[in-house]
Amino acid sequence: DNPDEAEGFEFLQTYDKRASQECYLSVLSNWAYATNLTEENKQNLLERSLVYAEFQKEAWKNATSFAWKQFKNPSTRRLFKFLSILGTAALPTEKLKELNEISASMEDTYSTSKICPYSLQVVITDESENLDDDKSSSEEENCTLSLEPDITRILKKSQNYDELAYVWKAWRDSSGKKIRKRYERFVELSNDAARLNGFADMGEMWRESYESDTFLEDLENLWKQLLPLYENLHAYVRRKLISKYGNDKIRPDGPIPAHLLGNMWAQDWAGVQEFTEPYPGKPSLDVTPQMVEQNMTALDMFNISEEFFSSLGLKEMPPPFWEHSVIEKPTDREIVCHASAWDFCNGKDYRIKQCTDITMQDLITVHHEMGHIEYYLQYADQPSLFREGANPGFHEAVGDVLALSVSTPKHLKAISLLNEIADDPEGDINYLYSIALDKISFLPFGYLMDLWRWGIFSGNTSVEEMNTKWWELRLKYQGVCPPVKRTEEDFDPGAKYHIPGNTPYIRYFVSFVIQFQFHKALCEAAGHEGPLYKCDIYQSKEAGKLLSQVLQLGSSKPWTEAMKIMTGGKTNKMDAAPIIEYFDPLIQWLKEQNKNYTLGWTSNDPTICP
Numbered sequence: 001d002n003p004d005e006a007e008g009f010e011f012l013q014t015y016d017k018r019a020s021q022e023c024y025l026s027v028l029s030n031w032a033y034a035t036n037l038t039e040e041n042k043q044n045l046l047e048r049s050l051v052y053a054e055f056q057k058e059a060w061k062n063a064t065s066f067a068w069k070q071f072k073n074p075s076t077r078r079l080f081k082f083l084s085i086l087g088t089a090a091l092p093t094e095k096l097k098e099l100n101e102i103s104a105s106m107e108d109t110y111s112t113s114k115i116c117p118y119s120l121q122v123v124i125t126d127e128s129e130n131l132d133d134d135k136s137s138s139e140e141e142n143c144t145l146s147l148e149p150d151i152t153r154i155l156k157k158s159q160n161y162d163e164l165a166y167v168w169k170a171w172r173d174s175s176g177k178k179i180r181k182r183y184e185r186f187v188e189l190s191n192d193a194a195r196l197n198g199f200a201d202m203g204e205m206w207r208e209s210y211e212s213d214t215f216l217e218d219l220e221n222l223w224k225q226l227l228p229l230y231e232n233l234h235a236y237v238r239r240k241l242i243s244k245y246g247n248d249k250i251r252p253d254g255p256i257p258a259h260l261l262g263n264m265w266a267q268d269w270a271g272v273q274e275f276t277e278p279y280p281g282k283p284s285l286d287v288t289p290q291m292v293e294q295n296m297t298a299l300d301m302f303n304i305s306e307e308f309f310s311s312l313g314l315k316e317m318p319p320p321f322w323e324h325s326v327i328e329k330p331t332d333r334e335i336v337c338h339a340s341a342w343d344f345c346n347g348k349d350y351r352i353k354q355c356t357d358i359t360m361q362d363l364i365t366v367h368h369e370m371g372h373i374e375y376y377l378q379y380a381d382q383p384s385l386f387r388e389g390a391n392p393g394f395h396e397a398v399g400d401v402l403a404l405s406v407s408t409p410k411h412l413k414a415i416s417l418l419n420e421i422a423d424d425p426e427g428d429i430n431y432l433y434s435i436a437l438d439k440i441s442f443l444p445f446g447y448l449m450d451l452w453r454w455g456i457f458s459g460n461t462s463v464e465e466m467n468t469k470w471w472e473l474r475l476k477y478q479g480v481c482p483p484v485k486r487t488e489e490d491f492d493p494g495a496k497y498h499i500p501g502n503t504p505y506i507r508y509f510v511s512f513v514i515q516f517q518f519h520k521a522l523c524e525a526a527g528h529e530g531p532l533y534k535c536d537i538y539q540s541k542e543a544g545k546l547l548s549q550v551l552q553l554g555s556s557k558p559w560t561e562a563m564k565i566m567t568g569g570k571t572n573k574m575d576a577a578p579i580i581e582y583f584d585p586l587i588q589w590l591k592e593q594n595k596n597y598t599l600g601w602t603s604n605d606p607t608i609c610p
């Protein structure tokens, strides 16, 4: 036996204990800042991040002194492989400080961005003649609309073309536009770090998490299979929007103005369900009114979600979760409202931070975030380096899989969130349509976000054309266009959390495909018979057992092995067949509806709607 290996194993034991302690302190300082965006908390975070980086550098130096590639034990080898990638801690201290400072400040700009109300805007433009400049001072006082919940609500509720265009532009002026310069420097420093880790650029370092040299072509193949679903949904929704907003605003063969789809990034079209659904007049599938009527609280929403997890025999949220989570937007301080789930690395402390609004959308998000916590709990006994998702897409899929069951009309009725359901073919089409507005509409956005970012990191997209490239991709994949002219003075990717937040995004595209593979596998384990979209795995201990078997692995095995276990040996790949099977009745219906109309879109200027 290689003596080095025994010593290497010893080293990992010591490392693991220290790593959990250092991780705890680092996450705690990150949490303190994210839940209270003060200068002091930012400084504490920046200091703690440097201490954590020193610890990681020390561990990396020791680890890479072992001949670990010759080790016999696959697990030990895998742990060393993970340890051998140092990350941004490889940067010289001054550069690491600059990178972390830019990161914290972009997060702050995005999370504290505010805009003025449209009404105030209209008033000011009307009364600008009298140049009553104290209006401008009062303008500052009333410009307090934040993304959550204010702007999110307006985008869902308003059907005023000009108000939506105002809000859409104002948000981008106050968030993305303000961080363009910082992001350009951020990209340089990120690539410096990637190269110090032996990668060509940061995009390549991110893709390492999928452990596959066919990852890019696999993604392109998935997109080719899913494009027909998206094109049919797009053509149908475009027709409905034309009848609502007029054919002077939207061309029958053109892109859809991005501000009319009920969401700031046009990534989830649930907001247009009401006036576009296939069979109007059926019982509504949006349980928001019932939630409000029942005076539901954020805590109630979290309890509903936890009850679903425990009904499968999965782990409940531990006491510190209920004690320390922040589940409502505080009124006395600024926080990062974008929802997230936190693992404090000590096997006890797990938290969610969410500015929960009492809506069906947020009930689904609660399940999404609690899915992350469940995954943390399931792999808590793994070594710290294996306390990750099998791949990042797995981590994003857990909560969404359960939400596919929760969203069924049958389940919503069972938990008294729906009084009546239309249990007939038309009701089924309406239901599938409501899920498609969330899942199918998302696919091109989930794909293009990192197509754009990988292009920036690799240098294929030059810094001078960042925004133009963004809108080229938004046209090509999403078939949307900006309602107001965009230039290189703007920085629209920066108006989406994950860009200033530096969270990779292809994980969501992967998740939206594999969550249907998981749903199909768990429904079979639960003994479901009938169409996939009618399956509700609620209270199935067999489904829970299969899911738990996969989640307990963490990243101790390549994700292809986890996929094989989940699908009972059927496949070890990402497979679009289950999502296509799930939506098949709707796609047939949409094809019928679209048969005399144009699919797809053209435009000769991606930077403004035609």
Ligand SMILES: C[C@H](NC(=O)O)C(=O)O
Residues within 6 Å of the ligand: 339, 368, 508
């Ligand atoms: C889909 C992705 N979800 C998340 O960040 O949790 C988003 O919100 O853009």
Ligand SMILES: [Zn+2]
Residues within 6 Å of the ligand: 368, 369, 372, 395, 396
């Ligand atoms: Zn997530």
